[in-house]
Amino acid sequence: MFVTAAIAILVTMALVLVRALLGPTVYDRILAANMFGTKTVILMALIAFLADRPDFLDLALTYALINFIGVLAVLEFFQHRVQSHSDTADKSGESR
Amino acid sequence: MTLVFGTFLLSMMVLVAIAIVREHNLFVAVMLSAIFSLLMATNLFLLDAADVALTEAAIGAGISTVLALGALALTAEAEQRHRPKYRWLSIAIMVLALVALLYSTQDNPRIGDPEAPVHQHVAPWYLEQTPILIDIPNVVTAVLGSFRGYDTFGEVLVILTAGIGVLFLLSAGRNDLLPNPRRIPDNTIRLRQHTIPHVIGKLLAPFIILFGLYVQFHGEYGPGGGFQAGALIAAGVILYGLVEGERPSLALVPPNLLYGLSLGGVLLYGGVGIASMLLGGNFLDYSVLMTDPIAGQHWGLLLIELGVGMTVTGVLLSIYHAFAARDPH
DSSP states (O other), rough: EEEEEEHHHHHHHHHHHHHHHHSSHHHHHHHHHHHHHHHHHHHHHHHHHHEEEEEHHHHHHHHHHHHHHHHHHHHHHHHHHHHHHHHHHHHHHHHH | OOHHHHHHHHHHHHHHHHHHHHHOHHHHHHHHHHHHHHHHHHHHEEEEHHHHHHHHIIIHHHHIHHHHHHHHSSSSSOOOOOOOTHHHHHHHHHHHHHHHHHHHHHOOOOOOOOOOOTTTTHHHHHHIIIIIIISSSSHHHHIIIIIIIHHHHHHHHHHHHHHHHHHHTTTTTTTSSSGGGGGGGOOOGGGGSSHHHHHHHHHHHHHHHHHHHHHTTTTTTOOOHHHHHHHHHHHHHHHHHHHHHHHHHHHSSSSSHHHHHHHHHHHHHHHHHHHHHHTSOOOOOGGGGGSSHHHHHHHHHHHHHHHHHHHHHHHHHHHHHEEEEEEEE
16 A cells, blocks of 8 residues: 555656646746655655654654745745845936 | 666656756756755665765755755846857767766666675674674664764864855955844844744744754664754754844854854864873774773764764854855845
């Protein structure tokens, strides 16, 4: 049963990868990267049970935590970009 | 089963690698490299290299993405297009290298072959002697910390050197390596104004640091150790910096503490080596630290892993702040 589930996850990963490679917008890729992280966590948990090493679940936990930081970094990046763009727009508006 | 999964994951990695090379939008390239890193870590996990997979997860997928985005915030979003002159020549050289690599893989032993040269050399000795000499379940930690402690000391020095290099590069034209937290303008509207990321981020940060401490001190029994723990603790503080802003984060862990951590870790590692020399052993031979050689090994491993963790935390956080505190204008 674990094998079937693992193969299903691999297929989902391939589908997500198609979205990440084709895009077309940047947001598709952010979502794809995020979803890929989630699938990786599940795949690791499944492999840990397949290989009968439940102690490796530590790793899946790390992935889940780290993935969240990556997503927040992306949000912060866009916020920063939007803000600095509006700042420069304001400045150029004043100088005119 | 491992073979099928491995082939599938490796083929996906090749696709992602080609896409990264061909991509001109740098932000998309960063996203793809995060996926690449996740695939790499899964592969390492499949090959039972849990310690390496943990490092790849914490550094490759997590902190590298944050640092790459920090660098991207200082530069333009799209790569400049240019046509290289000797395009066909470079493609020909690459194809030649590929053929040579493929040819040489013919001689490689199968995955997990017990007759492979790597399993005939020192690995059986390590597996045999670890329970007798060091008595810890995780052989990787024993090899990394004790049998090959000298190499690991070199790696920690390399990390420190890299950190010093990045700090000097990014602080060019300024008097201080990292800015004083009081002098950072607090006008940036970070993620603080969005309630859900703010609250969840603040709630998660202490647990990530706690998990980092668990990985630090549990390295002798499960996957983990100083490198992974340092990366996780740094990731926890970076999360705090992302949701709270650069100034509170740098005030929480001030630059002097970061320098102290980076240098103190290396000094602690080297100090253990010197102490074992003074007690009559070789450099980094922990057996002489205590009257019982095995207890000495345990203490030595604990101390040097702590040193590694301190240096990695200090250097990664310094690099993050060097990017985040820099004014792009």
